[in-house]
Amino acid sequence: MIRKYALKRLLVAIPSLFIATVIVFSLSRLIPGDVVVLMMEENQYAQDLEEMRAKLGLDRPIHAQYVEWMTRAVRGDLGQSLYTGRPVLQELARRMPVSLELGAVAVVFAILIGVPIGIVSAVRQDSVRDYAARSAAILGLSMPGFWLGTLVVVLPAIYFGWSPSIEFTRFEDDPWRHLAQFLVPGCLLGIASAASIMRLTRTQLLEVLRMEYVRTAWSKGLAEHPIILKHCLKNSLIPVVTILGIQIAQILSGTVIFESIFGLPGMGRFLFDAITERDYPVIQGINLVVVTTIVTVNLLVDVVYAYLDPRIRY
């Protein structure tokens, strides 16, 4: 049954991924002429128009271009950076771990903050604590991450003469400092996700609390703790798994900002630099990797969801 569902879900994911690759592919076909001129004059990526077209792979019929681009991508060849001349995949492989570490710290923070507060908020519904938690969550969703990042760098420097490191330390050089440098940006990046997770945990738990089996548990005289933690939480956390897919997309967006502020040489920073340098093969490569990751994560999340909750069969 689960296998059949997984297969069905995979069949839906394939056309979406195909369309997404077409969107990524179309990016460099949308470059206006004056930008191409800039690419040759300012960035000196090519001598003349012919060479530029060849470098961007624009010199053949469009379907042939797509097929060739995809075949190469599947083999792990995402083209070469116009700026550094190195293969895009090689550059990405170096920077990807930094973004993954940052993202992992953010997810851990988001869950550690979001789930407990969501539980308290639901169990004590309409109490002062509930209102405070909900307002804090909306506030967390309202504050721009780049502003918090700026404040965290600027304010302690003024008042305490200390600020988080904005120089990158590699793991080989100093493992402890390497991990410590992700704490502040990871925590800030996790705030918005924590707020979403808190809100979802709260609504889900409220729904479960009203179910018959919970009423039975109350009436047979169980204490509050085992009811909430053993009977309710497992069921109410299942949907929380599903928004992890959405959160990962959000966190990947956040890496662009936080890696720029905190000087982390990750994928987000790489994308930002590529955009500044009009390095289109890199932009396309990053988009392709990111979109494939997200489609895959969402597919896995859905299958895991169906596995955890056997009632779900769309």
Add this chain to the structure above:
Amino acid sequence: MPEPVEVTATGQWPAARTRAGAVRRALSGAGRFCRRKPLGALGAVIILALLLMAGFAEWIAPYAYDEQIPGARLRAPGRDFLLGTDNISRDIFSRIVHGARVTVTVSFATVFIANVLAAAVGITSGYFRGRYDICVQRVVDAWQSFPFLIIILSLLAVLGPGMPNIIVSLSILVAAAASRVIRGATLSVVENAYVEAARAIGCGHVRIMARHILPNVAGTIIVLATIGLGGIILAESALSFLGYGVPPPHPSWGSMLSGSGRTYMYSAPWMAVWPGVAISLVVFAFNMLGDALRDVLDPRVRGSSRQGRDI
């Protein structure tokens, strides 16, 4: 859901049928909303203030947004300059007031285009279903699988910065997400008997969608638009912060936190504080109002907290 028609004891039509009655009803409705949802009402007040600031920036701001006041470089907030001045002697309060105009223009234009697009896609998709729906939904899936900042920066890298391009690329992304929700709402509205009745008396597809479905998903669209506005303001400010927003000298709250000013923030922290406060406050207001509107307009959430007290 249609409101039940109240008929008075004398058999007359209710007051709402006259114009004065409609105004009275709207006012009392607003009063009821304020009492039941004080935080939502607070949000509405902040949004009203934002709109006034954007509309009357020239009258509210003491200085022009690009006016360099001689001898007033990096002044701390005080009596002369409410929120201080920046590194090239410009009044920060005036720049925030003028920045509201950029925020309002980008966010309302985006939300309008996005929701028209989303309604067109979502309603047709939920109404016709079948193969058309499947195809459209796969395209929506594809757009939704891009992290917004990454795809928008990539689009702007191709199209070039500038307000129209920001609005267009933000609209496409917002529309994809919103159309999914509108489609869901349409799917349940289509099941109603009155839609079948309309079809039975020979209404065309367009008429059914415009006259029978659209008014019934309007609540969903309003909630989506309100909450969407907050998200769009955050997105616009992030783009401006990264240097891909509305080009200078027009002040945008996001760009006030970036660029050359960043090095001066260590000696003038007010430069780093106020634009961020403005963004947070406005987004907070839209989120609060959106949440309150959802409680009032969405029948699935309506009254849920009362049920919760039963246990």
